[in-house]
Amino acid sequence: MVTESKRKEKGQRKKSLGQTLAGLAIGIILWPVFLPYLFIHDPVIDVKSTIVILVAIVVSGAFALIIHEFGHAVAGTFSGMKFMNMSIGPIVIIRSGGRSRIIFQKPALGYLGRAMLRFPAETPSEQMESGLKRYVAGGPAANVVAAAVAIALVYTILPSGILLTFAIVNLLLGAANLIPTDSRGMMTDGKHLSMLSGKTPGKELVLISYRLMQEDAEGADWRPGTVAEAEEMIRLQPDHPLTPALYASLSPYYIPENPSEAVVLGRRIAFRERDQKIDPLQDMADIAMVHVLYAAGKLTSEPEIRLKLVQIGDAEKVTRLFRDAYLAYLDDQPEKLRNCLEDLELVLGQWHSLYLEGRYEKGRISALRQFLNNTQHQ
Known part of the structure; x- marks a missing residue:
């Protein structure tokens, strides 16, 4: 009988082999892109040209990231989705409350770029599924199109090593994002497309997550049927990489009336053995369980x-600060708890790229502040 650890080890080997083969395929594709340029123009390789190319790689990477995220946003908009926010490094563009603004925050979950869109309330499930595929594919597609245009210009009217570098970087970003893999809580666009097409498990988890966002992106005002479906997905697929994130998203529904139900639901999700040292989605599920345990007394x-x-x-900073706050609570360190809560309020601010208005998180801060106030008056 194959043990759980051996099964996971076998899966990791298979995953590593797939990534290696995908990398080789990308390399094979890139050779015909830049080799002809070397033969046609015979560029001089010296210190100056090397520095220029290195700078071009960095600048091209930044532009490729912008192109990628705008590709998601444009594809999502044409699929009927509503723009919520877009992160390009520390720059976050927000559309909320009928107005747009720009804030500066550390990238959430380690993503260098991220575009968040959601479907309007009236969108049917079938349209949502097809729209999601276009939205996810829009990022890599934008990079590939940008690379194709740049390559065409390089070999026709505008020969330039810098422009060729821009093309290669875009091609690399687009192709690498189509490799179906995940690491440290981050999934490539290829992994999402693989799930949405049914090639790998997780399609239902993706769809229910977007349905929750569709019904109420800022809180937990969801239909009971949607909640029941999400609960069923958590019970059926407790080991899927996306399940911790779904549990973390769903847990606010049970506070303040039924936190004990969330405790029972999260028993197979929270505090489980970790496959990797850095796992922000598991961290979020763990702190979600801590919230409901506290609310349930x-x-x-x-x-x-x-x-x-x-x-x-x-x-993830918000998760870390809540961890430290609850540790201070357990260790009876009111001053440390107060400092953690103040830091949490600063990090969440009026708006956050991951937690949006942070109503639930701010409610948890208020609950802990109430504990501090009660302690002071005793």
Whole structure:
């Protein structure tokens, strides 16, 4: 009988082999792109030209990222989705409350770029599925189109090593994003397309996540049927990489009336053994479980709760600060708890690229502040 660890090890080997083969395929594609240029123009390779190309790679990478995220946004808009926000490094463009603004924040979950769009309430499921495929494919497609245009110009009217570098970087970003893989809570566009097309498990998880966002992107005002479907997905696919994120998204629904239900639902999701040291989605599920344990009055009686909190990593700042806040609560350190809550309010601000208005998170901060106030008056 194959043990769980051996099964995971076998899956990792298969995943690594697939990534290696995909990388070789990309390399084979790139050779015909730049080799003819070397033979036609015989460029001089010296210190100056090397520096120019290195700078061109960096600048091209930044532009390729912008092209990629705008590709997602344009494809999503044409698919009937509504723009919410777009992150390009620390720059976040927001559309909320009928107006647009720009803020500066550390990239969420390690993404250098991210475009968030959602479907209007009236969008049927079939249209949502096809629209999601176009939205996800829009980023890599934009890079490939930009690369094709640049290559055509290089070999016709505008021979330029810098422009060729721009083409190669776009081609690399677009092609690499189509490799169906995930790491440290981040999934490529290829992995999302693979799930949406049914080639790998997870299609239902993706669709229910967008349905929750469709019904209420800023809170937990979801239809009971949608909640029941999300609960079923969590029970059926507890080991899927996306399930921790779904549980974290769903958990606010149960507070303040039924936090104990969320505790039961999260038992197979939260605090489980980790396959990788950095796992921000698992961190989010763990802290979601801590929130509902606290709301249910069961946090201090949870077995080995301090050890469970300590294993939550530093990859996402809001999660880390909540971890430290609950540790301060358990250790009876009111000053440290107060400092953590103040830092959380600063990080969330009026708007956050991952937590949006952060209503739920700010509610958890208020609950802990209430504990501090009650302690001071005793």
